[in-house]
Amino acid sequence: MPHLIVEYSENLTQFDPSACLAAANVALVASGHFEEVDVKSRAHCISTFRIGEQPNGRAFVAARLFILSGRSLQIKQDLSLRILQTLQEQVPSGTGMATQISVEVVDIDRGCYAKVVVEG
Template sequence: MPHFIIEYTPNLRDLPLDAMLSAVAHRLAGSPHVQDEADLKGRAVRADAFRVGLSDQRGFIHVTVRILAGRSSAAKQDFSQRVVEGMLEHMPAFDASLTVHLSVEVVDMDRESYRKVRLSPAAKDR
């Protein structure tokens, strides 16, 4: 925790997803609200079927940050700001005919039902 999921539309060609994932992870790891960088889990998912309004000349990048419930509004704002900064750090220039929407949402996960088990035998990962 936190988990962050980058969803993007396929008309956004040449997104540097590895660099974006790394930048977001590094920024989140620097938050006072993250205790262990090994708990950060990021992934990118392409939204093959999508729609942005009524135009075909739009795309989006939406980042969902999933955190255990109970964090303050300030912590959630810190997470969303760090994600935006990390994403913009590696944002390419898009075709002038394409409008791109970047959004971030911080979502609470239920503490009572969330489970995590580390399966690595290395002592440093426990």
Template sequence: MPHIHVEYSNNIKNIDAKQVLKTLNHTLFATGHVSSALDIKSRAVCQQDWLIGLEPDETQAYVHIKLSLLSGRSLETQAEISEQLLQALQQVLPAQSGMTVQMCVEVLEMTKTTYSKQLVQA
């Protein structure tokens, strides 16, 4: 906990998903609202099947970040984290010539009492 899910349309060029994840993890940890960097788990998925609007348009693209946090943080804190992740994404995503890219951050709360986690070491 927390979890970062990044989804992006497959028409985005030259995206380095691992670098995006690394940047987002560093940004989230730097907010001071995560006690250990090892608690952050992130993943990225390139979406092959997507549609923005009513008809296919290759000049439209998106990157959507879902950040799942345990409940208990104020709305102000959630908004601050959301804005910082959006700024980090804008810095790490290469410019997409001739395209409009919708960049979004969605913060989701997970209820502490129903979240389970176990560390398994071999």
């Protein structure tokens, strides 16, 4: 834990998802709430999307951070802001598009979460 899932619109052609995930992982470890080995992140390019009613000129990056329940609102807000700042730094400027960037922190019930590490 945590799991970070980043979705981004296909029209962000200069967006580098690998660099974004690397920077986000650094930010999450730097928060002091997670061990480096436990941070898992992935990105999905969304090819079919719509933002409002206009077909062009808009893009998005949306992140969901799944963490085990029990952390305070203050910690969740701090994590959200860390990821938001990281995403802002990674979204290219000068694209001519309005890019919406959002972050959601989602609690996973500790009693329902299971994990095992299989050594290779």
